[in-house]
Amino acid sequence: MLEATGIKPVITDNKACLVLYSGGLDSILACRVIQEQGVRVTAVQFITPFFGGSLKGREGNHVRAVFEKYGITLEVVDISDEYLKMLKKPPHGYGKYMNPCIDCKILMIRNAVRLLNRFGASFIATGEVLGQRPMSQRRDALGVIERDSGANGLLVRPLSALHFSATDAERAGLIDRRRLLSIAGRGRKEQIALAERYGIEGYPAPAGGCVLADPIISRRLKRLFRLYPAMDAGDCVLARVGRHFILPDNSWLVVGRNQRENTRILSMWRENDRVLELDGGPGPSVLWRYVSKPLEAMNLAAGILCRYARLKEEPGRVRFSGFKSEEDVIIETMSVGQEIVEEYRI
Numbered sequence: 001m002l003e004a005t006g007i008k009p010v011i012t013d014n015k016a017c018l019v020l021y022s023g024g025l026d027s028i029l030a031c032r033v034i035q036e037q038g039v040r041v042t043a044v045q046f047i048t049p050f051f052g053g054s055l056k057g058r059e060g061n062h063v064r065a066v067f068e069k070y071g072i073t074l075e076v077v078d079i080s081d082e083y084l085k086m087l088k089k090p091p092h093g094y095g096k097y098m099n100p101c102i103d104c105k106i107l108m109i110r111n112a113v114r115l116l117n118r119f120g121a122s123f124i125a126t127g128e129v130l131g132q133r134p135m136s137q138r139r140d141a142l143g144v145i146e147r148d149s150g151a152n153g154l155l156v157r158p159l160s161a162l163h164f165s166a167t168d169a170e171r172a173g174l175i176d177r178r179r180l181l182s183i184a185g186r187g188r189k190e191q192i193a194l195a196e197r198y199g200i201e202g203y204p205a206p207a208g209g210c211v212l213a214d215p216i217i218s219r220r221l222k223r224l225f226r227l228y229p230a231m232d233a234g235d236c237v238l239a240r241v242g243r244h245f246i247l248p249d250n251s252w253l254v255v256g257r258n259q260r261e262n263t264r265i266l267s268m269w270r271e272n273d274r275v276l277e278l279d280g281g282p283g284p285s286v287l288w289r290y291v292s293k294p295l296e297a298m299n300l301a302a303g304i305l306c307r308y309a310r311l312k313e314e315p316g317r318v319r320f321s322g323f324k325s326e327e328d329v330i331i332e333t334m335s336v337g338q339e340i341v342e343e344y345r346i
């Protein structure tokens with residue numbers, strides 16, 4: 001598998017480590033346990049269309065905040081395109097929904113392996129805990145992740161290390177195995193006690209869940225991938241905001257649910273998208289993408305907007321704008337009924 005990744009890492013005697021950082025307690029603890037041994041730690045946080053995206057554009061502030069709060073030196077690395085490619089066809093398959101947990105971990109660790117030289121590091125650590133997650137933290141899955149990421153022998157899991165054989169970093173004396181831990185299972189008690197011992201405070205509660213394991217978003221993504229095989233990271237980010245509809249010409253309509261989403265949706269406009277807004281009144285912002293037959297689907301798109309602008313008896317004037325070669329167009333239409341919403345909503 002090393003050949004397949006094009007990477008041939010070898011252990012060096014640099015007392016430096018890259019730690020995969022998610023912002024959660026386990027990754028903070030992994031950094032701490034390694035730092036405690038006098039090893040220089042650089043934490044790496046990956047951005048994909050499905051996690052870490054909120055850091056985009058404010059990476060500097062985030063890096064400073066993590067250092068001030070936890071004393072951890074952080075690098076933020078965007079792997080969106082590579083992630084999306086993997087997500088469309090994960091070699092180890094999906095979990096219950098669109099979560100490709102094993103390949104997700106493989107991809108992140110493989111990227112960390114590629115970064116070893118850049119940061120002068122000689123091994124990688126993660127906050128993974130044996131048996132904590134059903135899909136990606138079983139013993140066999142952890143073995144597959146190590147092998148297929150090209151990190152064989154270089155991957156230390158400091159929180160669970162004593163459940164595994166010694167890694168090259170331990171054998172080379174870069175870290176002392178006796179000071180690594182044997183946490184396993186789903187409980188959090190040991191991690192919380194460890195956090196107290198290290199004086200780590202204000203760490204986030206365990207995350208509510210990955211968007212790729214969300215049944216509604218997963219179903220939507222599946223449909224969108226089928227319709228638009230070339231969809232990109234920007235499309236995936238858009239798929240997470242607002243209400244979504246596929247119209248008869250296979251175009252994609254996204255309707256903001258509140259002011260924050262309206263602003264977000266408009267910020268994602270790009271060439272060839274149309275923007276729909278109620279002319280002269282309050283209503284949601286709507287982005288219309290991959291439009292192939294605008295004249296056929298316009299009335300329906302405007303009717304959907306009117307429904308969410310809560311127009312009932314009276315018609316709404318909907319402005320279509322934003323398309324480079326067209327003048328703004330205004331059409332007047334009635335709100336669609338619930339059955340139409342259900343027919344086209346994804």
Ligand code: SF4
Pocket residue numbers: 051099100101102104105136210211212213
């Ligand atoms: S839950 Fe989401 S972020 Fe975590 S490993 Fe699975 S796909 Fe990746």
